[in-house]
Amino acid sequence: MNKIPLVNSHVYEFFIDPNIVDEAFKYFLSLPITTKGAGRPQTGTKSLHGITSENDYIPFYHEKLFIEIQKCVDLVCDLHFKNTKMAICDSWLTKTEFGKQSAIHTHNCSIFSGLVYFSDSTTPTKFILDDPFLQKNAHLFESIIINQNYTQSVEPKLGKIIIWDSSLKHKISVHKEKDVRYTLAFNTWLTGSISNRLTGQLHSNVVDVKQKNQ
Amino acid sequence: MKEFLIGNANCYEFQATDQLVDSVLANIENSNVEYKKISLNQNNSPTMGYIKNEYGYTSFYHQELYSFLDECLKEVAEKNFNNFSLKIVDLWTTKSKFGQSSQSHFHTMSIFSGLLYLSDCDRSETEFTMNTRLYDNWKFFIHENFIKNKEQTYRVKPKKGKIIIWPSDIKHKITPHSTKDDRYTIAFNTFLEGISLKSSARINISLTDGCQPEDAIPFRKKT
Numbered sequence: 001m002n003k004i005p006l007v008n009s010h011v012y013e014f015f016i017d018p019n020i021v022d023e024a025f026k027y028f029l030s031l032p033i034t035t036k037g038a039g040r041p042q043t044g045t046k047s048l049h050g051i052t053s054e055n056d057y058i059p060f061y062h063e064k065l066f067i068e069i070q071k072c073v074d075l076v077c078d079l080h081f082k083n084t085k086m087a088i089c090d091s092w093l094t095k096t097e098f099g100k101q102s103a104i105h106t107h108n109c110s111i112f113s114g115l116v117y118f119s120d121s122t123t124p125t126k127f128i129l130d131d132p133f134l135q136k137n138a139h140l141f142e143s144i145i146i147n148q149n150y151t152q153s154v155e156p157k158l159g160k161i162i163i164w165d166s167s168l169k170h171k172i173s174v175h176k177e178k179d180v181r182y183t184l185a186f187n188t189w190l191t192g193s194i195s196n197r198l199t200g201q202l203h204s205n206v207v208d209v210k211q212k213n214q
Numbered sequence: 215m216k217e218f219l220i221g222n223a224n225c226y227e228f229q230a231t232d233q234l235v236d237s238v239l240a241n242i243e244n245s246n247v248e249y250k251k252i253s254l255n256q257n258n259s260p261t262m263g264y265i266k267n268e269y270g271y272t273s274f275y276h277q278e279l280y281s282f283l284d285e286c287l288k289e290v291a292e293k294n295f296n297n298f299s300l301k302i303v304d305l306w307t308t309k310s311k312f313g314q315s316s317q318s319h320f321h322t323m324s325i326f327s328g329l330l331y332l333s334d335c336d337r338s339e340t341e342f343t344m345n346t347r348l349y350d351n352w353k354f355f356i357h358e359n360f361i362k363n364k365e366q367t368y369r370v371k372p373k374k375g376k377i378i379i380w381p382s383d384i385k386h387k388i389t390p391h392s393t394k395d396d397r398y399t400i401a402f403n404t405f406l407e408g409i410s411l412k413s414s415a416r417i418n419i420s421l422t423d424g425c426q427p428e429d430a431i432p433f434r435k436k437t
Contacts, residue, residue, distance in 0.1 A: 047414060059416065090416040108415040136351075189417055198250070198264060198271055200323040201304045202405055203422035212418075 005150055011127060011164045012076050016068040018159035024065035025118040025182065028093060031060075047185075048093035059091040060184060061213040069116065069161060073188055076112055076163045086111060087191040087208040094172070096123065096181040102172040104128060110166035110187035117156035118182045121175075124153035125162070128169040156181065215289045220368045220384055221344035224293070228286045228377040234278060235332055235375050238400065241276050242307055242332075249309055252316055260314045260388060262401070263307035273305045279400070280305075283328065283377070287404060290326060290379050298408035300326055301421045308388075310338060310397040315390040318343060324382035324403035331372035332398040338391035342368040342384050372397065 033048045034057055048060075069088065077086045089110070096102070107113040115125060129150040137145060153173070154162055164170070166187065175181050191206040216227040242263070248271070249261035264271035280302065287300040303324070310316075315338075321327040329340060345353075349364035369389075370378055380386075382403065391397050409418045 057413070057416075089418070090414065092414055108412070109410050109417040110415070185414065187415065187417070189419065195323045197323075199262065199304060199306060199321065199401070199403065201273070201403075202323040203303070204405070205420045205422065207418035207420075 007129060007150060009129065009165055009168060011152065011154060011162050011168075012072070012079075013154070014072040014075075014161040014163075015157075015159050016065075016072075016161060020064050020068060021116060021118060021159050024062035024116075024184075027062050028060055028184070033093070046095040046097075048095055057092075059209040059212050060093060061091065061209045063210075065116070065184075066210065069114065069186065072161050072163060073112070073114070080112075081190070084190055084194050085192045086188040087206040088186050089189045089206050089208060091184060091186040091209050094181075094183045094185055096172055096175045098175060098178055098180075100172075101174040104169050104171045106169055107166040107187055109189070111190060112163050112188045113166040114161060114163040114186050114188070116184040116186075117158060117160045118184070119156065119158050119179070121156040121177060121179075121181050123175040123177065123181055124155050124173050126171050126173050127152045127154070127164065128171070130169070156183070215286070217293075220342045220380060221366055223344075223381050223384060225378060225380040226286070226290050226293075228379075230279075230282055230330060230375040230377055232375060234282060235330075238276050238279050238330075239332055239398065242274070242398065245274070247274065247307060252308070258314050259316050260308050260310035260391070260397075263309060274307050274400070275305070279330070283330075283402065286328075286377060286379065287326070294326075295406065295408075297410060298406045300404040301407045302402050303405045303421055305400065305402040308397075308399045308401055310388060310391040312391060312394055314388075316388040318385045318387040320385050321382040321403050323405070325406055326379050326404050327382040328377060328379040328402050328404070329370075330377045330400040331374060332400065333372065333395070334374050335372035335391070335393065335397050337389070337393060338397050339369045339371050339389045340378070340386055341389050342370070342380065342386045344368075344384060372399070 066088065073086050073088060077084060094102075129152075131148050131150070134145050134147050172181075186209070189204075189206045191204055191208075194202040194204060196203075218225050218227060246266055247263040248266040249263045250271075252259045252262050263274060265274055283302060287302070291298065291300045343365045346361075346364055346366055349361050352361070353364075370376075388397075405421055407419055407421045410416055
């Protein structure tokens with residue numbers, strides 16, 4: 001029996017100059033970072049939510065790196081929207097130590113989300129698509145349906161950027177390496193003249209991470 | 215503010231004064247409102263009115279009405295969102311002549327939509343429809359003729375000054391207009407504006423107002 005998955009959601013993968021990524025990473029680690037637990041306390045991954053300021057956490061920003069990220073975001077945006085731009089509206093580091101993992105989660109207040117990997121690692125980012133058959137029929141046949149969620153793993157590699165629909169469930173698998181696993185995560189939102197159609201005009205101005213750093 | 219349900223969606227009703235409605239009607243008559251067909255696929259559909267100017271079509275704007283709707287939307291936003299407000303991004307007039315009706319539709323690029331009825335009208339109602347859960351769950355198994363009440367409908371009778379606000383994804387239509395006087399309404403769309411400071415969900419959205427003339431003109435000019 002062949003099993004052919006029918007999946008209409010994609011994770012977009014890009015590779016950028018590892019030197020830029022490395023430079024940005026060293027810069028980020030030199031900053032006075034605020035650390036907060038991400039998700040449920042028992043999961044153990046740390047999210048480093050930016051530079052401490054009195055009123056808010058300032059998102060992470062490194063000009064050279066974010067120029068490259070924006071190019072990737074623009075390509076994804078062009079695949080999905082007509083004449084619309086996406087701004088990177090939030091960014092933070094994640095830090096996963098030996099034996100830790102993250103809970104399954106999605107990203108709120110975002111259209112597409114992304115990750116930049118700062119090093120090679122065997123601890124993947126795992127995406128989970130719920131089984132639509134189970135969702136439709138659970139109330140009738142729950143006890144006899146075998147849950148077959150579709151999962152896809154992405155392996156971290158220095159310089160790799162991935163971008164996905166923010167509503168996709170994902171997690172960091174259990175980290176079994178001694179070296180700490182770091183990534184930069186980001187969210188996006190539509191900005192500019194989104195629609196000029198009669199009865200559907202929408203023009204939004206989203207403050208991006210560059211503006212938040214000024 | 216009164217609350218009512220369409221299916222399981224919370225919707226809201228407000229009442230504008232006769233004085234405000236009369237002022238809006240007078241403004242419509244005196245403005246350079248140009249009417250276009252709502253649906254290109256339907257011959258006998260009502261028309262929607264925008265202000266025609268050198269930059270194209272701009273939303274209808276009446277300062278007093280806009281301020282009143284803004285107050286209504288504050289109450290709706292408080293009921294539904296934390297730290298986000300609802301801002302009017304598009305506003306237009308609709309005009310139905312005798313015999314005209316609209317196809318079922320919903321409003322894109324909008325979170326909540328609204329209508330202000332500018333006159334009483336006994337027969338030409340706004341009809342909202344939502345599929346029943348039974349139909350949604352089983353439509354591929356059972357021929358739709360065998361399911362009674364596959365759509366829940368909710369009708370709103372136009373009354374001068376009545377304002378209704380509903381989630382924009384609910385389908386609705388105007389039932390045939392069967393009196394000689396033209397039926398006028400103001401329709402509007404909204405979107406979220408505000409700041410979220412939640413970790414990993416921080417966002418700061420502001421919107422260019424599609425209705426304020428000073429904002430709408432440069433917006434139109436760009437295209």
